[in-house]
Amino acid sequence: MPLLTSTMRCYARPLASNKPGFTLKQKVKTFNRTNVSILLATLLLGILLYVVLSLVAQSIDPEPFTLDTGDTPDNVVPPAIRTRTDLELALGGNVAELNTLLAASIDWYEQRGYLGPLPVLGRIDDSTLLNVYAAIPAGDLLTLAGNGDIAAAQALAELSMSSDNKSPPEAIEWYRQAASYGSVYAMFRLSELLQIFANRQLDVFNSDPVYSARLTELRNNNPLIERDALAWAITGLLAGGLPVAQPELAQNIKKLSTALGEYDTVRACDKASRLLLDLAAERRSRGRLVFSTEPPPLFVSAPRISDVLPCETSLQPIIDTSMCRAISVPGLINPNQTLWRCD
Incomplete structure (x- = not known):
């Protein structure tokens, strides 16, 4: 019985756990x-x-990985017409008489003092005329310039700035005379020189005391030299119109106008209109045409004169482009450039 009782007690224990009460x-x-x-x-x-x-990875390479894709959109140069080859591609087979048109256009620019390279029109070097005048003695140039020769006057102006005896006032005077002969190039060159003469930061590169004295005299006699630089650029634009309104000119005029402010820009526009009248009167006194209003037959320029001219709309160039038409060249002309054909 004790054994049976012990066995029965064993089977009577809970099966879920050895601990009493854990189900x-x-x-x-x-x-x-x-x-x-x-x-x-x-x-x-x-x-x-x-x-x-993540922290370990950042400590090894803190800069995010970027793929080099080359030029960004801000650095990409838009397609443009810069050479005669570009011009031929733009025109395709539409202009059979291209050589005749280019020759007439080159002649138009030469009459207005453009004797250097004209790559769009096919002249990649200085004109033959410029090379000839560069070899003429100064005494003969004086005679030619006195008789109204634009190329001679411009050659003397450059001699005034390239010789050992540099004279800013003399260079300005010769370019002023070339402008009175009808040189639009001389008007823009005057603007360029005045900007250089007004820049006092360039004085540190000059070691010629005579040149420094002449430059100081020029500045003292013309305290509004920066305004005059803008006035001459506007005068050239009024005399040459759209055919000379290149994107580079637009950028330069905008830079000058921004630096001067609205008041001085208006004054520069006023002076430009007076300069144009004075130059026309001087041409008339020499028995010449005041200024021709005829454009070249073919040229590349800004789309609108208002994109370049900072003056009010009542002041317009004398070149008549009403008979000119813009030639559409998809994929070649950039937004700042238009190809014009004038019949």
């Missing part, structure tokens, strides 16, 4: 809590590992 349901509940705790701990460990790896 199967309670054991399952405890098991689930343990699994959840393990999952949470694993998740937190993964997050911590990700953060650590």
